[in-house]
Amino acid sequence: MEPKLTDLTPPQGFERLVLAEAPEAGLRALICIHSTALGPAAGGCRMWPYAGDAEAVQDVTRLARGMTYKNAMAGLGLGGGKSVIIGDARRDKTPAMMRAFGQAVEALAGSYYTAEDVGISTADMAEAASRTRYAVGLTGGAHGSGDPSPWTAEGVFRCLRVGAARVFGSEDLAGRRVLVQGLGHVGLSLAEKLHGAGAELVVADINQAAVQDARQRLGAASCAPDEIFAPQVDIFAPCALGGVLTEGSAAQLSARLVCGAANNQLATPAVAETLRKRGITYLPDYVVNAGGIISVASEIHRKDDRWRRDRLAGIAERIAEMLARAEAEGRTTTDIADSMVERMLARSRNAKPQHAQA
Ligand code: NAD
Numbered sequence: 001m002e003p004k005l006t007d008l009t010p011p012q013g014f015e016r017l018v019l020a021e022a023p024e025a026g027l028r029a030l031i032c033i034h035s036t037a038l039g040p041a042a043g044g045c046r047m048w049p050y051a052g053d054a055e056a057v058q059d060v061t062r063l064a065r066g067m068t069y070k071n072a073m074a075g076l077g078l079g080g081g082k083s084v085i086i087g088d089a090r091r092d093k094t095p096a097m098m099r100a101f102g103q104a105v106e107a108l109a110g111s112y113y114t115a116e117d118v119g120i121s122t123a124d125m126a127e128a129a130s131r132t133r134y135a136v137g138l139t140g141g142a143h144g145s146g147d148p149s150p151w152t153a154e155g156v157f158r159c160l161r162v163g164a165a166r167v168f169g170s171e172d173l174a175g176r177r178v179l180v181q182g183l184g185h186v187g188l189s190l191a192e193k194l195h196g197a198g199a200e201l202v203v204a205d206i207n208q209a210a211v212q213d214a215r216q217r218l219g220a221a222s223c224a225p226d227e228i229f230a231p232q233v234d235i236f237a238p239c240a241l242g243g244v245l246t247e248g249s250a251a252q253l254s255a256r257l258v259c260g261a262a263n264n265q266l267a268t269p270a271v272a273e274t275l276r277k278r279g280i281t282y283l284p285d286y287v288v289n290a291g292g293i294i295s296v297a298s299e300i301h302r303k304d305d306r307w308r309r310d311r312l313a314g315i316a317e318r319i320a321e322m323l324a325r326a327e328a329e330g331r332t333t334t335d336i337a338d339s340m341v342e343r344m345l346a347r348s349r350n351a352k353p354q355h356a357q358a
Contacts, residue, residue: 003027003104011061015041016111019053020104025096027085029104030056032064033112034080037348040110041081042293042300043067044117044137044148045101045128047089048241060084062242062264063117067293069341070286073318074311076297081112089119095127102131110134115148115296118184118241122147136299137292145299148292149185151312152261155291156186157193158316159283160235160259166323167257167281168234174198177233179255181225182240183210186261186289190237191218202231205240229253238262238285245282250274259283272332283319284337290315 003022008030010017016033030053033041043064050056060082068080085101087093105114105128115137116125122139129135138144160178165171173194179202180191191201191214201220204227205211214220223231228244229252236255238244242264245253250271258265258280265285266272275282291312298308326333 003100005107022100025100027097027100029085030060031083032060034064035068036079038072039078041079042113043082045083045114045120046117047085047119049088050086056084056086066263066286070290072341072344073287074290098124098127099131102128105134106132113300136296143299143302145295148295150189151291151295152186152289153189155312155315156190156261156288159288159319162316162320163257163259163283178235179233180237181228183214187239204228238265243267245271257281261289272334276332284334287337
């Protein structure tokens, strides 16, 4: 049976918010399209046990808007969108649910491309892709770009080096103490790279098995998930969920550099200024974590590995420019990044609408 799609009123400035329901497959999902000004919307699908629809709407809209900024900044010829499935990925997810989700994405007729995010694996995306042409991040096939997470981790790692060069005077991470929050697809890969570069790790995850693994294999120290601001560290790498940097946590943070994969790390935009005033360099999440969507975009646009690698290299170059400008102009890096994207979007609004080719 086709899932039932209901258009909800989207927040101002958003294009579309759709509730997709297929009770027989256990699916209750929200798909949000923030903007297609620069191309079809693209952004991952997250599965999370939200307390209710309101919490899910808040998350999917924030994430979809973030994708518009991320995709614009990375020059991918894609707009911004995101989807969330309400439920516990470890307990509730089934192949039938993912197929029903794929049908919902197909019904949007290419205005939204989906891929993996928190709680969703390449195997889940393959199930969705059996029902839609607009599921990417697939393994195999002529154009499959595979799991985006290693690309995200590599982009974050490179930016972290650029940030370290500016903050500590050297990109060498040997002996630097780095706290990695979240040891999932991206966080674990990042922790492995940091370990390889000689960094001292402190890790935190709600999943104790992941923490034990990092302690044993990577010689990491660990702390409780609700004590991540207690250890003295040089660098904080948030790789769990959003909203970790609040006015309160920004005041407690010992790190001088923040660079991680999580989307929407700042609970409110004002936290960026609090961090700046404390002399903490924050690398905007949607700039540093674009590696995964770059990989996914190569699949959407049918581009080769060289295209993907060139764009990945562009992330760290952009961060270096932003850091130099932030220092010269006495502004936050988020302010600089946001104003760059807003100029791009304004230019596209003034021009005749067209879906740019990457
Ligand atoms: P994942 O689901 O594989 O990993 C998330 C990890 O965070 C899990 O191990 C989970 O147990 C842990 N976690 C959840 N709440 C926590 C808490 N309060 N404290 C400590 N750990 C907690 O997800 P992922 O794909 O690794 O993504 C991580 C973050 O990066 C997310 O915010 C995601 O949106 C963002 N991101 C991911 C990609 C990608 O390519 N996967 C791309 C861009 C951004």
